[in-house]
Amino acid sequence: MNNDFEQSGRRDFLKASGLLTGSALLSSLPFGSMAGGYHRSVDDTIKVALIGCGGRGTGAAQQALSTKQNVKIVALADAFRDRLDQAYKSLSGRGAKAADGSPKVDVPEDRKFVGFDAYKQAIPLADVVILATPPGFRPSHFEEAVRQGKHVFMEKPVATDAPGVRKVLAAAEEAKKKKLNVVTGLQRRYQPSYREMIKRIHDGALGDIVGGQVYWISGGVWHKPRQANQSEMDYQMRNWYYFNWLCGDHINEQHVHNIDVANWVKQSYPVSCQGTGGRQVRNGKDDGEIFDHHIVDFVYADGTTINSQCRHYEGTFSRVDELFLGTKGKVEGIEKKSSALMGYNGQPIYSYAAKPTDNPYQIEHDELFEAIAKGEYKFADAERTAKSTMTAIMGRMATYSGKTVKWDEALNSQIDLFPEKLAWDAMPKILPDKDGIYPIAVPGKTIAV
Numbered sequence: 335m336n337n338d339f340e341q342s343g344r345r346d347f348l349k350a351s352g353l354l355t356g357s358a359l360l361s362s363l364p365f366g367s368m369a370g371g372y373h374r375s376v377d378d379t380i381k382v383a384l385i386g387c388g389g390r391g392t393g394a395a396q397q398a399l400s401t402k403q404n405v406k407i408v409a410l411a412d413a414f415r416d417r418l419d420q421a422y423k424s425l426s427g428r429g430a431k432a433a434d435g436s437p438k439v440d441v442p443e444d445r446k447f448v449g450f451d452a453y454k455q456a457i458p459l460a461d462v463v464i465l466a467t468p469p470g471f472r473p474s475h476f477e478e479a480v481r482q483g484k485h486v487f488m489e490k491p492v493a494t495d496a497p498g499v500r501k502v503l504a505a506a507e508e509a510k511k512k513k514l515n516v517v518t519g520l521q522r523r524y525q526p527s528y529r530e531m532i533k534r535i536h537d538g539a540l541g542d543i544v545g546g547q548v549y550w551i552s553g554g555v556w557h558k559p560r561q562a563n564q565s566e567m568d569y570q571m572r573n574w575y576y577f578n579w580l581c582g583d584h585i586n587e588q589h590v591h592n593i594d595v596a597n598w599v600k601q602s603y604p605v606s607c608q609g610t611g612g613r614q615v616r617n618g619k620d621d622g623e624i625f626d627h628h629i630v631d632f633v634y635a636d637g638t639t640i641n642s643q644c645r646h647y648e649g650t651f652s653r654v655d656e657l658f659l660g661t662k663g664k665v666e667g668i669e670k671k672s673s674a675l676m677g678y679n680g681q682p683i684y685s686y687a688a689k690p691t692d693n694p695y696q697i698e699h700d701e702l703f704e705a706i707a708k709g710e711y712k713f714a715d716a717e718r719t720a721k722s723t724m725t726a727i728m729g730r731m732a733t734y735s736g737k738t739v740k741w742d743e744a745l746n747s748q749i750d751l752f753p754e755k756l757a758w759d760a761m762p763k764i765l766p767d768k769d770g771i772y773p774i775a776v777p778g779k780t781i782a783v
Contacts, residue, residue, distance in 0.1 A: 378404065379404050379405070379406050379432070380403055380404060380405045380461050380462060380703060380706055380707065381406055381408045381459065381460045381461045381462070382395065382398055382405060382407050382408065382461070382462045382463070383407075383408065383409040383411065383456040383460035383462075383463045383464070384409070384410050384411070384421065384456075384463075384464045384466070385411045385412075385452070385453045385457070385463055385464065385465050385466065385467060385475055386411075386412060386464075386465060386467035386468075386471075387410055387411070387414075387417045387418045387420065387421035387466075388412075388417055388421075388467075390466045390519075391412075391421065391464060391466030391467075391489075392420075392421045392424050392425060393695070394464050394487060394489070394519070394699070395407055395421070395425055395464055396425060396428070397695055397696050397698075398462070398464065398487070398699050399425070399428075399430050399438050399439075400696060400699070401696075401699050401700050401703040401704070402700070402704070403703040403706070404432060404433060404707075405438065405703060406432060406438050406439070406440050407425060407438065407439045407440065407441060408441060408459055408460060409441060409445045409446075409447065409455075409456040409459045409460060410422060410441050410445070410446050410447070411446075411447040411448075411452035411453050411455065411456035412447075412448060412452060412467075413448070413449060413450060413452070413467075413571060414448070414571075414572075418446055418448060422439070422441060422446070425439045426439040450757070453475050453478060457478055457479055457482050457484060458482060460484060461484065461485060462484060462486070462487065462702075462703075463475075463479045463486055463487075464486075464487045464488070465479065465488035465489065466488070468571075468574040468580040468581060469489070469490075469491045469493060469580065469581060469582055469586070469587060470493075470498070470574075470580040470581070470582070470751070470752060471580075472488060472489075472491075472493060472498070472502070473492065473493050473497075473498040473499075473501035473502050473505075474501070475488075476488055476492065476501075476505050476716065477501055477502075477504075477505045480505045480506075480508045480509045480512070480514060481505075483512055483514065484514065485514050485515045485516070485702070485706050486509070486514065486515070486516045486517070486716075487516075487517050487518075487519075487698070487699065487702055488516070488518055488519065488716075489518070489519040490518055490519045490520050490590055490719055490722075490723070491582060491586050491587060491590045491719070491723040491726060492518065492716065492719050492720050492723050493582070493720065493724075493727070494578055494579060494580065494581060494582035494586065494751055495578075495747070495749060495750060495751045495752070496724065496727065496744060496745055496746065496747035497747075497748070497749075497750045497752075499720050499721075499723055499724045499727065499745065500745070502716060502719075502720040502723075503717060503720050503721075505716065506714070506716035506717045506720060507717075509714065509716060510714055513711040514711075515702055515705050515706055515710075515711060515712060515713040515714075516713055516715050517698050517699075517701070517702040517715050518715040518716065519698070520590070520591060520594050520719055520722070521591075521694035521695050521697075521698055522591060522594070522595055522598075522668075522669070522694065523594075523598070523698075523715070524697040524698040525669070525692065525694035525697070526686070526689070526692045526694075526697075527669065527673060527686045527688060527692065528595070528598075528668050528669070528694075530684075531665060531668050531673065531675060531684070531686060532595075532598055532599055532668075534675060534683075534684050535599055535658070535660070535665070539660075539663070539675050539683050539684060540658070540659075540660025540661070540662050540663045540664065540665065540675060540683070541660040541661030541662035541663070542660060542661045543599055543600060543638060543659070543660050544659055544660065544661060545638060545639060545640070545641075545659045546596060546599070546638075546641070546656065546657055546658035546659060547641045547642075547643065547656070547657045548593060548595060548596050548640060548641070548642050548643070548655075548656045548657075549592060549642075549643050549644070549654060549656070550584070550589040550591070550592055550643075550644040550654050551643060551644065551645050551647075551650075551651065551652055551654070552588075552645075552652050553646065553647065553648040553649070553650070553652065554584075554616060554626070554646030554647075554648060555575055555584075555646070556575070557573065557576075557620045557621075558572045558573050559620070560620075565758050565759060566762065566765065566766075567753075567756075567757070567758050567759070567761070567762060568758055570622075570762050573620070575587065575622075575624075576620070576621055576623065576624055577622050577623060577624075577764065578623060578624065578751050579751035579752050579753065579763065579764070581624065582723075582727060582730065583624040583628070584624060584625075584628075584644060584646060585611075585625075585628045585630070585642075585644050585726050585729050585730050585733070586723065586726040586727055586730060588644065589628070589642065589644040590722055590723055590725075590726045592642070592644075593632075593642060593725050593726050593729070594719070594722035595656045595668075596632065596640045596642070596656065596658075597721070597722050599656075599658055600634050600638065600640070602634055602635060603634075603722075603724075603725055603741065604632035604633055604634055604640075604725055604728070604741060605633060605634065605635050605740065605741050606633045606738055606739065606740045606741065607630050607631060607632045607633060607728055607729055607732045607738070608630070608631055608732050608737070608738040608739070609628060609629050609631060609642070609729060609732040610628075610629050610733060610736070611625040611627055611628035611733030611734070611777075612625055612626075612627065612733075612777070613625055613626050613774060614626055614627060615647050615648075616646055617774075619769075619770040619771055621772075622772050623764055623773065623774050624774075625733060625774070625775070626645060626646045626647065627643075627644070627645035627646070628642070628645070628729060628730070628733045629641070629733075630729040630732055630733060632729070642729060654669070655667060655668075655669065656668060662678070662683070663675055663676050663677040663678055663683055664676055664678070671687070671688040672685070672686070672687050672688065673685070673686055674686070701713070724741075727744065728741065728744040728745075730782070731744055731747070731782040731783045732782075733775075733777070734777065734780050734782035735775070735777060735778075735781065735783065736777030736780075737783075739782075739783055743783055744783060747783050749781075749782070749783070751763065
């Protein structure tokens with residue numbers, strides 16, 4: 335359970351949200367708006383706008399529709415029309431109906447928005463926005479959703495550089511002031527096995543945590559071949575995973591899950607890190623600028639070191655997991671169906687057996703939409719997710735530069751990866767050479783902080 339905030343009474347919730355009141359103001363709002371999270375009762379329709387219509391966004395929207403609340407998708411936004419159309423077909427094809435028999439996916443053509451500014455058109459129409467574009471866009475999209483007083487589900491990570499993290503942290507403070515619920519896609523925070531295990535770790539079951547290792551070791555992800563006459567912006571957007579302004583490298587995009595668990599267990603964030611990385615097997619024209627492996631030592635204020643490993647090598651050993659060592663015992667495999675805190679005598683200190691309902695992807699939406707329906711303020715995930723994102727970015731800074739990087743200098747970095755202009759004919763900051771190869775970081779030479 336997310337206990338960071340006490341439940342607000344309905345009256346306090348409405349006052350603190352900075353809501354518009356009065357029939358004249360409410361009647362002037364656009365379709366579906368409930369002004370800053372206002373919700374009349376648990377029977378009200380909760381209107382959702384999906385920003386980012388790829389597979390991840392479509393999945394999140396389906397999970398929102400699968401909650402017990404009266405949820406409708408009322409707007410879709412994406413940079414690409416084909417992605418929007420695929421999401422609409424997938425979501426509407428399920429035929430889900432509201433209690434009154436109307437479709438749960440109610441998105442006519444005039445509420446389908448395409449382009450870089452599509453989010454600005456979709457956000458006003460909803461009570462809740464799902465932000466699932468590539469991570470580089472997350473800071474601006476989150477900032478706009480908070481400005482307009484919307485509850486938010488946003489995917490991780492929440493930025494790709496330090497300026498983006500700082501923007502998310504500022505918007506997170508505004509969301510708290512407005513008492514807007516914000517849930518992020520670090521779903522381990524909502525997984526019962528992690529919740530139960532880490533609660534007991536914090537209660538001292540393993541003693542003091544003195545070390546650990548976190549892993550995301552896998553075979554990598556997709557490529558989308560370059561098309562004839564395709565603009566550079568279009569190509570990078572279609573292959574967003576391989577460009578840091580969009581993805582932040584896989585230490586950020588994927589491994590942030592495991593890094594966040596380390597921060598959760600330690601109840602803090604690293605003060606420094608050092609590491610190594612590079613491109614060993616994935617170094618072709620279609621591999622963009624990111625590394626295929628990173629190994630980082632994150633050092634916490636109490637001197638504890640957590641080792642982080644992530645790599646993308648096809649046909650090799652895979653592991654996505656965490657291991658923590660305490661003075662009384664250890665734990666690993668928390669994500670597995672059955673796991674335990676183990677004493678060094680080989681005896682379990684606490685065991686957890688997974689249940690069929692232990693789907694963290696669904697639980698995070700169930701809890702978010704239940705809170706919204708009840709007019710409760712319970713979730714403020716943005717700050718901790720921004721700081722775990724910053725931890726991953728700091729790790730990338732260390733592997734790219736080959737230097738020890740401290741938290742404060744990383745967070746205050748002025749290196750801004752985002753393009754000066756967003757347009758299909760505009761150029762991103764990183765471009766291929768005459769042979770189609772993108773420049774990559776060289777430890778010892780690259781300035782990454």
